Amino acid sequence: MIELALVGIGTGNPDHLTRQAMRTLAAADLVMIPRKGDDKADLAELRRTICAELLDDTKTQLAEFDLPVRDAATPDYRRRVDDWHDAIAAVWARTIAAHPGARRVALLVWGDPALYDSTLRIAARLQPAPRISVVPGITSIQALAAAHAIPLNEIGAPFVVTTGRRLRDEGWPAGVDTVVVMLDAGGAFEALDAQGVEIWWGAYVGMAEQITIAGPLAEVGPRILAARAEARARHGWVMDIYLLRRRGG
Template sequence: MSALELTLIGIGTGNPEHLTLQAIRAMNAQDLILIPQKGAGKDDLAGLRRSICDEVLTNEAVQIVGFDLPVRDPAIEGYRARVDHWHDAIAEAWRGAMAQHPTARRVALLVWGDPSLYDSTLRIAARLEPEPRITVIPGITSLQGLTAAHAIPLNEIGAPFMVTTGRQLRDHGWPEGVDTLVIMLDGDCAFQTLPPAGVTIWWGAYVGMAEEIIRHGPLAEVAEDIIATRAAARAAHGWIMDIYLLRRG
């Protein structure tokens, strides 16, 4: 059994006030916290993680170590194959960072949102050999941040909802059997592919952060504004994290 204890800590959507007491205690119990660096134009993401550490760490023995996050190789054919290769590369980057601190036995990664919802940190952790002991600290998700920002419930009374991706919405349309969809990981505004009649959208970017932007209204009326606002925000910050809820009827 490996002596490594790997803790995946959900840190919410970038607001230090989203951290739970459990998350703060876990951060202060680590030997090492790994911070991914995504390269030029995305320094804010590493900076936000470091600012969270600055705000809540009281244990001076905790070391903060950055590592360069690999990017997907566009030359690899097939979406799943590209993702698998990318996850292998990320696991190798973790190993490289930890190898520079061989005495560290308690290592953590700060996961945007929550490790359970459209996040691959757990899958990457499973690639480590020998297998570490993994602890997951849940965090506030962007889904929760979105509904809170708009002050709306996620579901209608007695009705189901579905959380899916922009790719699925674009390729397969509106799924049958549900009138409420939450769309994540959508870099191309896949709502443009839907017939807009009767559809309402609640959209948010950087939810819970000082930079938060939200829009709401009939899809036919606000779609173009959301597309333009999203493009401008991404250009201004160099990155964007957004999410939206669609409801029919």
């Protein structure tokens, strides 16, 4: 049976890898590296850098593959995602099959495999089913809190992690004064009443390109949008995350 290890690598900073992640990669026969097109070539290069630092290239093979593109034409969102995951699983299967001697396979997963990531769902589609293990990684939420030196929650209070799509469509989640927003295509916070709201925003958190802005949402919101647009134009891609906190809510 193939053993498939899903290894959380944080935000691509080699210092974010745990000792467990290092041991797992060192024991792998094959490490798969996804490519997401020329505009996100930096992401593959970061994975290559991690492998170059940690692996014995005489023992461990690297296999790069092109990540399938999600079909935007299908109107049903869940159907689009399901079809996309099927296509990714098929690519993984072909990549593994092309290396018949590899019994221990590792896949480097951005952030942590358990948080807003579909790697585990895709792995479950593989046939024959491999033995799956997970190595947790530093999440972008942790990296954001560290970059701003802030706690995620107030004393004894809950917080919600949501997406930009849900924030824009549904507004501020009920019952909480702290919201962490991931997967925002850009500026979902503009849909909110900014009065009394503070924001801690970061792009490329934990990486050398890290950008952070914080302050009252009404004041710094335009600065964040401008910084995000400039960063995307410069790098060809942007990954950002932010925490919103409502005072006196």
